[in-house]
Amino acid sequence: MRIDIIAPGRVKERYLRDAIDEYAKRLSRYCKLEIIEVADEKTPDHASEGVERQIKRKEGERIARHLRQDATIVALAIDGKQLSSEELATKIDRLGLSGVSHIQFVIGGSIGLDDAILSRADLRLSFSRMTFPHQLMRVILLEQIYRAYKINAGEPYHK
Incomplete structure (x- = not known):
């Protein structure tokens, strides 16, 4: 499986990098x-x-250049669907079993995502109704993707 995380801006803080x-x-x-x-x-x-x-719109245009037609696009959006870690693991597993080999997760900038990107998404995913710094969201998303793979592999992972 190929997974892309697409997001505006560079992560400047060393601890986040x-x-x-x-x-x-x-x-x-x-x-x-x-x-x-x-x-x-x-x-x-x-x-x-x-x-x-x-x-x-400007950030959305830059993001859109990287979106692939053959990928499943997951946009992180505060109004999206909330999944448990197990449900995200199942979603990733089922996509793979159905022949999807590329998932692109899109994180918006400090004020969110353009409607054009949201409308292209196959899934709008929300981690919470709370707002998180978009740079920290990369870490949270990566941790949940890692947790999903550990769950799918039947491997232990701390709770």
Whole structure:
């Protein structure tokens, strides 16, 4: 299985980069992982709705260049479907069994994803109704993908 994580911006904090690297290393046993970073837009304080839409559109266009027609696209969205770790594991397993060999997870920037990206998604996934920093979300997502592979392999993983 090939898994892409597509997200705007670079992770600047060393502790987050270390965690991302650790989960990427762990996942290398189970899948081919690629993290694709696209340029992000600076969001001014107190930006109007119009400015925010424009920022989402620009970031969305950059993300769209990397979306593949043959991939299952999972967009992280606060209004998406919430799954347990076991349900995510089952989803990944069933996609693989049905012949899907490429999953692309898309994380939005600081103000979320453009509607054009959300409408292309095969699944909108929510980790919570709470808001998380988009850079931290990469670590959380990678941990859950790793947990899913451990569950599917019947291997122990701390709770």
